[in-house]
Amino acid sequence: MYDHVADAIGAPDLIRLEPGLVCLRFETMKIVSAVAAVRHLLDRGVVRPGDTLLDSSSGIYAYALALACHRYDLRCHIVGSTTVDHTLRTQLAVLGARLEQMAPSEDLKLDQSRRVARVGEILAAHPDYHWMRQYHDDIHHLGYRAVAEQVLKETGDDAVTLVGGVGSGASTGALAGYLREHAPGTALVGVQPFGSITFGSEHVADPEIIIAGIGSSIPFGNVDHGRYDVVHWTSFRTALAGSIDLLRRHALFAGLSTGAAYLAARWEHRQAPTRTILFIAADTGHRYADSVFARHDEAVPLDSLTPHQVTTVRDLRLPWSRMAWHGAPAPAAARVTPPPSASPTSRRSSSAGC
Incomplete structure (x- = not known):
């Protein structure tokens, strides 16, 4: 029996879609990292019950942090993206979290940098x-160690290829790190939207949208580029096709980043049919009901899609590109130097490693 709903929501399921292709399905993945991080901070005395935790979010992390704060009697302040919807705003309000939502913007890259700037202003006013x-x-x-142990126990396989949206770098990077402690042959495939600087695709614009949650317009310190073996870049329409096919073929209702990961995972499975390909479904599809699933008639058959194989990011092109990364360093624009400043409590040692 769970002591708090955060534990239940954070527990993933492994679903075998076909031989060698497995989905690691979360209801809301970032609860795993938020709960473990908050518990670590409390255990080390970095924060105490009644303190306020602050961060920026495009949606999923906001809900995760609000639940972690609810569980551990902390206050929560979120600077939210313009993409935060009515349902999430209502949940955050009832949970007692304070949300400052960015005004609508035509450029989601600008939305992200504005949120980070606002965090700095809040820290200056509330040190x-x-x-x-x-x-x-x-x-x-930290929270992904238990997930890695579950994967190893249930797959029993030391030849796993992990596929997932890169985003902040915590989920795929941490999972691969923990898996490699026991299964050194684990391969890591990252999925990115076009327009993200993290793996150097900022020069290729997707005319529809940068897929929130798996890309970035600013450097992320949690992305360890050296852990990634392959990177796929997918457009909105190819990710949409993946999401629709996943629901239609396997009855799995998941978000847009999952559609992109599923698309990439199917391709990697064809290239290495003897390996277990494990892809991450980070959240459910509910917030994409109108923007993705209502457009199911627009989805092209997945078998008609093939990635452009490139050897340099200069050759990236829509709608889908794939590149062997081989653990190369971060592109210049994605390097974090110096590390971002933090509030006084943040400057207490909270590093945990992986």
């Missing part, structure tokens, strides 16, 4: 707040 730094503090890796 007692603790900035969670989900993009930069490796305490957000």
Whole structure:
């Protein structure tokens, strides 16, 4: 029996879609990292019950942090993206979290940088707040150790290829790190939207949208580029096709980043049919009901899609590109130097490693 709903929501399921292709399905994945991070901070005395935790979010992390604060009697302050919807705003309000939502913007890249700037303003006015730094503090890796142990136990396989949206770098990077402690042959495939600087695709614009949650317009310290073997870049329409096919073929209702990961995972499975390909479904599809699933008639068959194989990011092109990364360093624009500043409580040692 669970002691709090955060534990129940954070527990993933492994679903075998076909031989060698497995989905690691979360209801809301970032609860795993938020709860473990907050518990670590409390255990080390970095924060105490009644303190306020602050961060920026495009949606999923906001809900995760609000639940973690609810569980541990902490206050929560979120600077939210313009993409935060009515349902989430209502949940945050009832949970007691304070949400400052960015005004609508035609450029989601600008939305992200504005949120980070606002966090800095809040810290200046409230130096007692603790900035969670989900993009930069490796305490957000901690919660994925138990997930890695579950994967190893249930797959029983030392030849796993992990596929998932890169985002802040915590989920895929941490999972691969923990898996490699026991299964050194684990491969890591990252999925990115076009327009993200993290793996150097900022020069290729997707005319529809940068897929929130798996890309970035600013450097993320939690992304360890050296852990990634392959990177896929997918457009909105190819990710949409993946999401629709996943629901239609396997009855799995998941978000847009999952559609992109599923698309990439199917391709990797064809290239290495003897390996277990494990892809991450980070959240459910509910917030994409109108923007993705209502457009199911627009989805092209997945078998008609093939990635452009490139050897340099200069050759990236829509709608889908794939590149062997081989653990190369971060592109210049994605390097975090110096590390972002933090609030006084954040400057207490909270690093956990992976």
